[in-house]
Amino acid sequence: MQITALALVRGDAMSCIKLEFSCDQHFRNYNIAACPQIIRGASIKNILSQEDHSRDSAGLTYVYPVISRRAGGISIGINLNPNNACNWRCIYCQVPDLKHGAAPAIDLIKLEQELRAFLQELIYGNFMLARVPPEARTIKDIALSGNGEPTSVREFERIIELIGKVQLDFPLPEELKLVLITNGSLINRVTVQKGLRRMAALGGEIWFKLDSVTQAGRQRINHTRANLQRMHDNLQIAASLCPTWLQTCVFKLHGAHPDKTETDAYIRFIRMLLQEKIRIQGVLLYTIARPTLQPEAADLLTADPNWMKAFADKIGTLGIQVKTTI
């Protein structure tokens, strides 16, 4: 929709989307001529669900709505990696055709237009009624989370500024969050740090991936050689710039939960962070909810709720908040 017209014609009812805009220079006075087609094309099979996190759910390049288990409502996703490229390869990753690499150059005009158009439709249009189940009809967050690592984008700081500017033009819930879901590996970059400062000013938060604190565990789960000192340092930088949560995915690999060596190392690491007064907001503990699209798919199973609760309790004894999503 970059945009005088975008027409996507695909095989389902929701897929014919044509958005037309007449924008002023700042994209404030725009006219969404065809967003109603989103609604006209909606049908029961297009109702969003927790199981469907397709980046293509609105037929746009960068903006996609999902129902988030963790957020408990609508999460407006911003996919900065339409090329499906990431610098890691997590074995539970759900990105289709995941490639090694970085985000492409982002078309900022198109991103802004998509975000404005989608918010317009979500807030003033019929999207909620047509496509969102009643219990999830609340906008919880705007999440930089896509088909790869969002901080690999060169324009990171400008994108945060852009989102902040667009947010101001819509009556969004006061508690709406801007969330960055990241593997944290590029937070040493100056442009990323500038963006994180902007995020903090916008009331944002970082969800920093921490699946394992052992070298072997990170290699096995995330396929990264990033060492623990680098992760620690990046975490320290992140937490000093913007409220930061750790997000930890647990699951059974070849039928077994993470062993005691792993969980003990994890607890020691969190304790060390707390002793160093690194201001972590808490831990988001979750398990795989949708099938992985990696070759290891058959080796992974959802973690048992009881195991997760026991691990969460153990982390909680350190005096840190733990939110578990089963």
Ligand code: SF4
């Ligand atoms: S960091 Fe995220 S996008 Fe990258 S491989 Fe892991 S789960 Fe996939």
